[in-house]
Amino acid sequence: MARRKVGNLMALAVLSVLVQRPMHPYEMASMLRARGKEADMGIKWGSLYTVVRNMEKHGLIEAVETVRQGARPERTIYRITDDGRAEMVDWVRELISVPERERTRFQAGLSVLAALAPDEVERLLRQRLALLEEETDDKRAAHERHSGEMPRLFLIENEYELALLDAELTWVRALLDELGAGTFAGIEVWRRFHETGELPAELAEMAERGSVKD
Amino acid sequence: MARRKVGNLMALAVLSVLVQRPMHPYEMASMLRARGKEADMGIKWGSLYTVVRNMEKHGLIEAVETVRQGARPERTIYRITDDGRAEMVDWVRELISVPERERTRFQAGLSVLAALAPDEVERLLRQRLALLEEETDDKRAAHERHSGEMPRLFLIENEYELALLDAELTWVRALLDELGAGTFAGIEVWRRFHETGELPAELAEMAERGSVKD
DNA sequence: ACCTCCTTACTCGTTGACGAGTATACGTCT
DNA sequence: AGACGTATACTCGTCAACGAGTAAGGAGGT
Numbered sequence: 001m002a003r004r005k006v007g008n009l010m011a012l013a014v015l016s017v018l019v020q021r022p023m024h025p026y027e028m029a030s031m032l033r034a035r036g037k038e039a040d041m042g043i044k045w046g047s048l049y050t051v052v053r054n055m056e057k058h059g060l061i062e063a064v065e066t067v068r069q070g071a072r073p074e075r076t077i078y079r080i081t082d083d084g085r086a087e088m089v090d091w092v093r094e095l096i097s098v099p100e101r102e103r104t105r106f107q108a109g110l111s112v113l114a115a116l117a118p119d120e121v122e123r124l125l126r127q128r129l130a131l132l133e134e135e136t137d138d139k140r141a142a143h144e145r146h147s148g149e150m151p152r153l154f155l156i157e158n159e160y161e162l163a164l165l166d167a168e169l170t171w172v173r174a175l176l177d178e179l180g181a182g183t184f185a186g187i188e189v190w191r192r193f194h195e196t197g198e199l200p201a202e203l204a205e206m207a208e209r210g211s212v213k214d
Numbered sequence: 215m216a217r218r219k220v221g222n223l224m225a226l227a228v229l230s231v232l233v234q235r236p237m238h239p240y241e242m243a244s245m246l247r248a249r250g251k252e253a254d255m256g257i258k259w260g261s262l263y264t265v266v267r268n269m270e271k272h273g274l275i276e277a278v279e280t281v282r283q284g285a286r287p288e289r290t291i292y293r294i295t296d297d298g299r300a301e302m303v304d305w306v307r308e309l310i311s312v313p314e315r316e317r318t319r320f321q322a323g324l325s326v327l328a329a330l331a332p333d334e335v336e337r338l339l340r341q342r343l344a345l346l347e348e349e350t351d352d353k354r355a356a357h358e359r360h361s362g363e364m365p366r367l368f369l370i371e372n373e374y375e376l377a378l379l380d381a382e383l384t385w386v387r388a389l390l391d392e393l394g395a396g397t398f399a400g401i402e403v404w405r406r407f408h409e410t411g412e413l414p415a416e417l418a419e420m421a422e423r424g425s426v427k428d
Numbered sequence: 429a430c431c432t433c434c435t436t437a438c439t440c441g442t443t444g445a446c447g448a449g450t451a452t453a454c455g456t457c458t
Numbered sequence: 459a460g461a462c463g464t465a466t467a468c469t470c471g472t473c474a475a476c477g478a479g480t481a482a483g484g485a486g487g488t
């Protein structure tokens with residue numbers, strides 16, 4: 001974030017549409033929406049004008065003209081600069097070549113899983129599984145529809161997403177199996193802890209030491 | 215974020231240590247650091263005091279006492295409230311049961327992959343693969359070391375992370391194979407586009423329509 | 429002829445995240 | 459005994475992100 005002049009990924013999205021032709025912000029939004037980029041990147045439209053203004057300030061884009069249609073608000077049309085083009089390419093290079101650990105909220109949840117009883121966890125995971133399956137089916141269907149009409153290059157991010165979704169599905173199913181069958185190591189201690197309300201001596205000591213994980 | 219009184223996941227981390235016993239902020243930080251939670255959740259220490267103040271304001275925690283040791287700055291000791299306990303449990307429930315689409319930066323990169331030439335992509339992916347392998351090996355080693363001394367319940371988030379890392383590794387390797395062998399569908403059009411600098415008619419039209427993806 | 433609702437096209441204010449800074453105490457190496 | 463680093467324990471200012479608000483044009487119904 002310190003390195004990029006404009007850190008928000010929406011800036012990359014903006015660059016990627018302006019590289020085709022100059023546009024005003026609202027049109028960028030429509031383009032991105034039409035292409036489904038809002039789904040691929042985590043785009044919040046509230047940030048659009050802030051980001052565009054910042055990009056102009058840093059010379060990644062520049063205003064070409066401002067036109068007014070009737071009594072509508074003015075529209076400023078922007079075009080990408082050479083700096084902008086360079087920034088885009090360099091940014092993509094980095095995103096592809098440098099893996100960055102990004103924890104999901106699910107992982108955060110898992111890391112405090114002991115706050116819930118095993119039976120409840122089983123129930124919640126089943127809910128997750130159902131939602132996950134639905135989402136995956138939708139995504140896969142959409143992907144198959146599109147792969148008839150578009151080159152694979154433009155759908156590659158969906159392939160990746162589907163691969164990760166599959167991996168999560170598999171993992172959750174496996175965990176559910178173990179919980180259901182009672183083969184999850186330590187499930188008895190875990191269950192008792194939640195029934196009696198107090199945690200067994202071994203765990204208490206571990207919690208206090210805490211530093212086992214270095 | 216609107217629903218949670220304090221949206222930052224660091225708040226969950228704070229709750230999870232305060233549930234054991236009252237503590238002052240700096241000690242929370244040490245605890246979390248010692249347990250490796252900073253890795254599991256994406257924790258930035260700059261936010262700690264802001265978050266703690268917010269949590270107090272919203273009644274999730276409350277100050278017990280402020281002590282002073284010698285000439286050191288005052289330390290305020292906080293304890294978790296009943297509301298805090300309830301919030302924690304409810305939060306974990308949500309994190310576990312409701313899958314939330316979170317796009318990675320890599321996915322964002324993939325969605326503008328056309329900005330780079332196929333040969334460069336191949337090179338960059340190989341770099342990614344190497345870093346990814348290194349990271350995975352480290353993580354797996356650490357996990358195996360710990361699984362001797364700690365109950366599985368407290369390592370479950372690492373299992374999940376490793377599963378996702380494996381999935382990414384597999385996917386990247388497969389893509390690299392296709393790029394290397396030249397069997398990636400449309401790679402010729404892609405390569406020519408970068409050699410000549412202009413995109414073929416079919417793609418130009420598609421870019422303009424744009425809306426194929428709805 | 430009027431009403432209503434959706435789309436177009438932004439503006440603005442709030443909030444919270446976070447980096448960087450600060451200052452003292454303590455241990456330890458020389 | 460002095461110096462140097464490291465741990466303790468925060469404070470503050472900035473800045474981007476975003477939700478919610480605004481307001482006119484146009485389409486379609488009655």
